[in-house]
Amino acid sequence: MTGVARYDEIADFYADGWTDVIDDPASVRLLDLLRPVADLRVLEIACGHGRISREFARRGATVVGADISEALIAKARAVEHDTPLGIRYLHADVARPLETDLAPFDAVVCSFGLSDIDDLEGAIAATAGALRPGGVFACSILHPCFPGGRDVSGSWPGGARYHTEGWWRADGELSSLRRQVGANHRTLSTYVGTFRRHGLWLDELDEPEPAPAWAAMRPDAAKFPVFLVMKCVKQ
Structure with a gap:
């Protein structure tokens, strides 16, 4: 297993912060982009503790989830054992090709995981x-382009530049x-260019705009674009 599983040490903290209630604007929009998913074969990369994978399975998709963090997998x-949805979870580095017997998939999804992946080129090549x-x-x-605010981290560190x-x-x-x-900051052009190369x-x-309650508590941050959701088609 290559790569760094930074989430192993904070698996409890992370899982406690993201429940199976899908109501944050970015996740809602992500799910909408693939509607309907019934009978589709879906791979979620950087799936974490399976929150988005389970929602796709509940909507009728056949789902495989993969993550480099053994603790999150x-x-x-454990949730799949207690409440089976037919999801197969893999402890895998998503920047490397997955097991050949699993492909091809109708859709690959990544929910807030690309900035955690150090090898974007490898991950997008494996996705394609x-x-x-x-x-x-x-x-x-x-x-x-989100610079953050007084109480929230942005896409890049304070004092740095968007292009760095x-x-x-x-x-x-x-x-x-x-x-x-931590996180990997990349420009929008880097993301789109990497997608196109593959x-x-x-x-x-x-x-999507953040939830009104979030924005009301962070007016300095809410005046900027906070979330980005993208859908690409394999040529």
Whole structure:
């Protein structure tokens, strides 16, 4: 197993913060981009503890979830054991090709995981390789143009520039996710260019606004684009 599983050490913290109630604007829009999913074969990369995978399965998809974090995959498998939905979870580095007997998929999904993946090129190559021709790749990310605010981390560190790419770790409280695991900042053009190099052509893009309650508590941050959701089609 290659790569770094930064989430192993904070698996409890992360899973406790994201329940199976799908009501955040970016996740709702991500799911809408693939509607309907009944009878589709869906792969979720960087699936974490399986929150989005379970929602796709509840909607009738046949789902495989993959993540580099053994601790998060263990949590996903425990839920599957207790409440079976037919999901297969793999402890795998998603920047490498998955088992050949699993492909092809109708859709590959990544919910807020691309910034956690150090090897974007490898992950998108593996994604394209797992999709059938005409298949869909859909992802949600923190908007690359989001500079953050007083109480929330942005897409890049304070004092840096949008065009300066690389891995970074947020300052501030240890309870912040980006303080604990860091993130990879990339420009929007880097994401789209990487997709295109691997035959994934941008078909739809949305910038859902944050929930009103979130925005009211963070007016300095809410004036910027916060989330980005994209849908690509394999040529």
